[in-house]
Amino acid sequence: GENVEQHPSTLSVQEGDSAVIKCTYSDSASNYFPWYKQELGKRPQLIIDIRSNVGEKKDQRIAVTLNKTAKHFSLHITETQPEDSAVYFCAASIGNTGKLIFGQGTTLQVKP
Amino acid sequence: KAGVTQTPRYLIKTRGQQVTLSCSPISGHRSVSWYQQTPGQGLQFLFEYFSETQRNKGNFPGRFSGRQFSNSRSEMNVSTLELGDSALYLCASSLLGQGAETQYFGPGTRLLVL
Numbered sequence: 001g002e003n004v005e006q007h008p009s010t011l012s013v014q015e016g017d018s019a020v021i022k023c024t025y026s027d028s029a030s031n032y033f034p035w036y037k038q039e040l041g042k043r044p045q046l047i048i049d050i051r052s053n054v055g056e057k058k059d060q061r062i063a064v065t066l067n068k069t070a071k072h073f074s075l076h077i078t079e080t081q082p083e084d085s086a087v088y089f090c091a092a093s094i095g096n097t098g099k100l101i102f103g104q105g106t107t108l109q110v111k112p
Numbered sequence: 113k114a115g116v117t118q119t120p121r122y123l124i125k126t127r128g129q130q131v132t133l134s135c136s137p138i139s140g141h142r143s144v145s146w147y148q149q150t151p152g153q154g155l156q157f158l159f160e161y162f163s164e165t166q167r168n169k170g171n172f173p174g175r176f177s178g179r180q181f182s183n184s185r186s187e188m189n190v191s192t193l194e195l196g197d198s199a200l201y202l203c204a205s206s207l208l209g210q211g212a213e214t215q216y217f218g219p220g221t222r223l224l225v226l
Contacts, residue, residue, distance in 0.1 A: 032212040043202065043217040044155075051212050089155060098143050098209030099168045102155035 002027050004092050006103025014111050019080050021106045023090035024072040032093040033066060033073045034100070039086045047088075048075070080110045113139050116205050116218035124224045130191040133221045135203035137184050141216075143167075143209025144186040146178060149200040149220070158201075161186050162209045190223075198225045 003026040013019050025033075031052040036044035050057045050064045050073065057064050061080075066073040077084055087107050091100040117136045125131050137144050145168075146158040157170040161180035178188040184205075190197055200222050204215035 034214065036217075043219045046214055046216070049214060091155075093212065094168075096210055096212075097168050098145055098160045098162070098206055098213065098215070099157050099170075100145070100215060101157065102147075104154045 002094055002101045004090060004101045004103045006090050006106060008106060009104065010107045010109070012109045012111065013080050015080060015082060017080055019075075019077045019084070019108055019110075021075045021088055021090065021108075022072060023074070023092075023103050024070075025092040025101070026071070027092065027094055027101075028071065029095040030092040031096060033064070034091050035064060035075050036089045036091065037086045038089065038105075044089060077108075080108075082110050082112050084108060085110045116203060116216050118201075118203055118218040118221050120221060121219065122222050122224075124226065125193050126226050127193055127195060129193050130189060131193060131223060132187055132189045133201055133203075133223075135186045135188075135205075135218055137186070137203075137205030138216055141205035141207055142184050143206045143213075144180060144184065145204045145206075145209070145215060146186070146188050147202045147204065148172070149202055150198075155202070158188065160209055167209065193225045195225050198223060 006023045034049035037047045038044045063076045090103040143162045145160040160168040180186045200220045202220045204217045206213040206215045
């Protein structure tokens with residue numbers, strides 16, 4: 001069935017290091033892959049997204065790559081800062097609908 | 113534009129009761145999706161409404177239902193509450209609810225069932 005696997009579940013890095021979170025999806029018709037950041041007690045906030053006609057997208061310290069053949073996509077955060085500490089969720093659209101299937105989340109801790 | 117709003121923000125109910133949660137989308141957005149967030153199951157899709165019609169549904173029992181009004185505001189209802197329904201209920205709105213559109217989340221309603 002529809003599924004998104006996300007790894008790792010927890011990630012601890014030193015300030016200034018890079019962090020990488022990986023997701024795989026099952027629905028070959030998925031065409032939209034957003035990443036959300038959720039701080040404790042707050043709503044998920046979109047940080048970057050990528051559509052299936054693009055292989056890579058970058059926004060300052062954040063980048064996302066997509067491999068449609070392998071059905072996986074990754075989030076890369078460079079020069080991490082303590083304020084990057086949060087739970088990050090990947091998601092994939094189901095076909096061309098508004099339904100998103102989310103990964104289980106990655107708790108990122110950036111140590112000063 | 114104002115963001116997505118949800119009311120109430122917190123709710124405590126007892127088993128067997130029912131509850132209604134409300135979501136007001138961003139002005140001009142016509143699609144509203146609902147998600148349940150729990151520590152064990154993560155974010156799970158409940159259903160999506162567009163133009164007052166349920167367009168997609170997740171794998172939740174019939175106790176979970178929803179509706180959308182002509183102004184795009186949406187409500188979800190959970191009847192015969194169970195302890196396992198304790199969760200953060202998030203709604204998200206998008207312009208047309210198409211696959212490649214950004215969904216913007218509300219702050220959520222935290223439901224505790226005792």
